[in-house]
Amino acid sequence: MKRVKLMVAYDGTNYCGWQVQPNGVSVAGMLNRHLSELLNEDIYVLGASRTDAGVHARGNVAVFDTAARMPADRISYALNARLPEDIRIQDSREVPPDFHPRFAKTRKTYEYKIWNRRFPEPCSRLYSLFYHWNLDVERMRRGAAYLVGTHDFTSFCTSKPEVTNRVRTIYSLEILAPEYDNQKSDLPVCSAQGEVMEHAGGRYENGVGMITVRICGNGFLYNMVRIIVGTLLKVGGGMMEPEEVQTILEAKDRSLAGDTAQAHGLTLVGIEYGQYESDKFNDK
Amino acid sequence: MKRVKLMVAYDGTNYCGWQVQPNGVSVAGMLNRHLSELLNEDIYVLGASRTDAGVHARGNVAVFDTAARMPADRISYALNARLPEDIRIQDSREVPPDFHPRFAKTRKTYEYKIWNRRFPEPCSRLYSLFYHWNLDVERMRRGAAYLVGTHDFTSFCTSKPEVTNRVRTIYSLEILAPEYDNQKSDLPVCSAQGEVMEHAGGRYENGVGMITVRICGNGFLYNMVRIIVGTLLKVGGGMMEPEEVQTILEAKDRSLAGDTAQAHGLTLVGIEYGQYESDKFNDK
Numbered sequence: 001m002k003r004v005k006l007m008v009a010y011d012g013t014n015y016c017g018w019q020v021q022p023n024g025v026s027v028a029g030m031l032n033r034h035l036s037e038l039l040n041e042d043i044y045v046l047g048a049s050r051t052d053a054g055v056h057a058r059g060n061v062a063v064f065d066t067a068a069r070m071p072a073d074r075i076s077y078a079l080n081a082r083l084p085e086d087i088r089i090q091d092s093r094e095v096p097p098d099f100h101p102r103f104a105k106t107r108k109t110y111e112y113k114i115w116n117r118r119f120p121e122p123c124s125r126l127y128s129l130f131y132h133w134n135l136d137v138e139r140m141r142r143g144a145a146y147l148v149g150t151h152d153f154t155s156f157c158t159s160k161p162e163v164t165n166r167v168r169t170i171y172s173l174e175i176l177a178p179e180y181d182n183q184k185s186d187l188p189v190c191s192a193q194g195e196v197m198e199h200a201g202g203r204y205e206n207g208v209g210m211i212t213v214r215i216c217g218n219g220f221l222y223n224m225v226r227i228i229v230g231t232l233l234k235v236g237g238g239m240m241e242p243e244e245v246q247t248i249l250e251a252k253d254r255s256l257a258g259d260t261a262q263a264h265g266l267t268l269v270g271i272e273y274g275q276y277e278s279d280k281f282n283d284k
Numbered sequence: 285m286k287r288v289k290l291m292v293a294y295d296g297t298n299y300c301g302w303q304v305q306p307n308g309v310s311v312a313g314m315l316n317r318h319l320s321e322l323l324n325e326d327i328y329v330l331g332a333s334r335t336d337a338g339v340h341a342r343g344n345v346a347v348f349d350t351a352a353r354m355p356a357d358r359i360s361y362a363l364n365a366r367l368p369e370d371i372r373i374q375d376s377r378e379v380p381p382d383f384h385p386r387f388a389k390t391r392k393t394y395e396y397k398i399w400n401r402r403f404p405e406p407c408s409r410l411y412s413l414f415y416h417w418n419l420d421v422e423r424m425r426r427g428a429a430y431l432v433g434t435h436d437f438t439s440f441c442t443s444k445p446e447v448t449n450r451v452r453t454i455y456s457l458e459i460l461a462p463e464y465d466n467q468k469s470d471l472p473v474c475s476a477q478g479e480v481m482e483h484a485g486g487r488y489e490n491g492v493g494m495i496t497v498r499i500c501g502n503g504f505l506y507n508m509v510r511i512i513v514g515t516l517l518k519v520g521g522g523m524m525e526p527e528e529v530q531t532i533l534e535a536k537d538r539s540l541a542g543d544t545a546q547a548h549g550l551t552l553v554g555i556e557y558g559q560y561e562s563d564k565f566n567d568k
Contacts, residue, residue, distance in 0.1 A: 011406040
C-alpha cells in the first residue's frame with residue numbers, strides 16, 4: 001500500500017466543482033472513476049481544496065492510497081491519457097502514509113482575474129470577471145493592505161456552522177495591473193487611416209485591462225477570496241473607501257463586505273506544504 | 285450612406301475562420317447575419333485579416349457601408365447584445381468612405397503562444413500550443429533576429445499563385461518568456477510535507493512555461509507567422525541551428541523551413557493604420 005499525491009490542474013468551466021455531487025460531474029469524481037479503472041481497484045481521492053463550481057486550478061492537490069504496483073511517478077502519464085483535456089495531472093509522486101493534504105501546514109495561492117474594459121474579451125471570458133466600470137487600482141491596493149496579516153475573517157466568509165475558528169493569515173495580497181503600471185501598454189491600436197496613433201490607455205477608451213488579485217495565505221474560509229475581491233471591486237469603483245475595509249474586518253459582520261465575486265474569475269494557483277506557521281483549523 | 289469600421293475580438297475555437305465558407309460557421313458570416321438583422325438591410329463586412337480556422341483575434345478590423353441612421357459608435361453596443369459571447373466588438377466608428385482595411389498602410393501584430401511544460405495546462409489549452417520538449421529560448425531569439433527587416437519570405441509562406449510579391453517587412457520579432465527571464469518564477473510549488481521548497485524552474489521538472497512569440501510587421505503572407513513559429517520551434521529544440529534561418533530565407537524554398545504550427549496558438553493582437561512605410565501588396 002502506498003499513498004500517492006497528485007498535483008491537479010483543471011478548467012472548472014464544465015464541472016460542478018471539486019467535490020462529488022449527486023447530480024453533476026465533479027473533478028474528484030472524474031479522478032475517482034479514471035484512477036479506479038486505471039489501477040483496477042476502488043479509488044477515492046482526498047483533495048486539499050474543494051473548489052466551487054466554475055473555479056479553476058493550476059495546482060490543486062489530491063492524495064489516494066493504492067496497492068497497485070505502478071510507480072507513483074508514472075501515474076500522471078497513464079491518468080492523463082484517460083482524462084478529458086480539461087483536467088491534467090501535473091505531477092504524481094509517493095508521499096509518506098501520514099501525509100494529509102488538508103491538515104498539513106500549507107501556504108495556498110489564489111488568483112482572481114478581472115477584465116476591466118468597455119467590452120468583454122472573448123478569449124479570457126471563461127477565466128476572468130468582466131467588469132465594465134472604471135476601477136482605481138491605487139484605491140484597491142490601499143484597501144487590500146488592511147487584510148494582510150492575521151485576522152478574524154468572519155466578515156469575509158460565507159459562514160459554515162462547523163467552522164468556529166475564523167482566524168487566518170494572509171501573507172500577501174497583490175493587485176497586479178501591468179497596463180496600469182506601465183501607464184501605457186505597447187499594444188497597437190486600431191485607428192482610422194491617418195489618425196494619430198494612440199496607445200492602450202485609451203485603447204478601448206476606458207479600463208485598465210487585466211487586473212490580477214493575487215492572494216497567498218495559510219488557509220481560506222468558504223468564499224473568502226471571492227468576498228475579498230467583491231469588496232475590493234467596491235473600493236476600486238468608488239462605492240466604498242479603502243479605510244472601510246478595516247472597519248468591516250473589525251465588525252465581524254458578513255453583510256458589510258462586498259458581494260461574492262463570480263466563480264469563473266478564480267484560479268487556485270498552488271499549494272505549498274512545508275514549515276509554515278499555521279493553526280490547526282476547525283474546518284475539517 | 286456611411287462607412288463603419290469595427291474592431292472585432294473573437295475566440296476562434298468554434299469558427300471555420302474569418303471568411304464565409306459554404307459549410308461551417310465563420311466570424312464574418314456571424315457579423316453579416318447580426319448586422320443585417322440589426323440594421324435591417326443586407327450587410328457584408330470586409331475584413332482586414334482573413335484569419336484561418338482556430339485562430340483568435342483581439343483586434344481584427346472590418347468595415348461595411350450602411351444607410352442606417354444608428355450612430356456608428358452605438359453599433360458596438362447593439363451588435364454585442366446579439367452576437368454570441370465568443371465574438372465581441374471592441375469599438376465601432378465612422379471612417380472616410382475611401383478607408384479600406386486591406387489596402388491602407390498597416391502595421392499588424394500577432395502573438396503565438398507556446399506552453400512549454402511536461403503536461404498541458406487546461407485553462408490555456410485552447411489559446412496556446414502545448415510543446416513538451418525542452419526549448420532553448422536564447423537559440424530561438426538568435427534565430428528570430430535573422431527575420432527582422434525587409435525580406436522575401438517565400439520560404440516562410442504557403443504559396444498562393446495570385447501572390448507574386450513576397451517581400452514583407454518585420455518590424456520586430458520578440459520571444460517573451462517571463463519565467464525563463466526571471467530565472468525562477470514566484471509561483472508556489474506543491475511538494476510533500478517537509479520537502480525543500482522549489483521554484484518554478486523545476487516546477488513541472490521541465491519547460492519554461494509560457495513563451496509568447498510576438499511579431500509586428502507591415503503585412504504577413506499566408507501561414508507566415510505559423511511557419512516562422514514552426515521554424516523557431518526547431519531552432520529552440522535543437523533540430524536546427526539559429527544561423528540556418530538566414531540560409532532558409534535566402535533559399536526561397538518553403539520545404540526548408542519548419543512545419544506550420546497549429547492554428548489555435550495564434551492571436552491577431554491588433555492592426556494600426558497610419559503613416560507606416562509599406563508596399564502595395566499583390567495579395568488583393
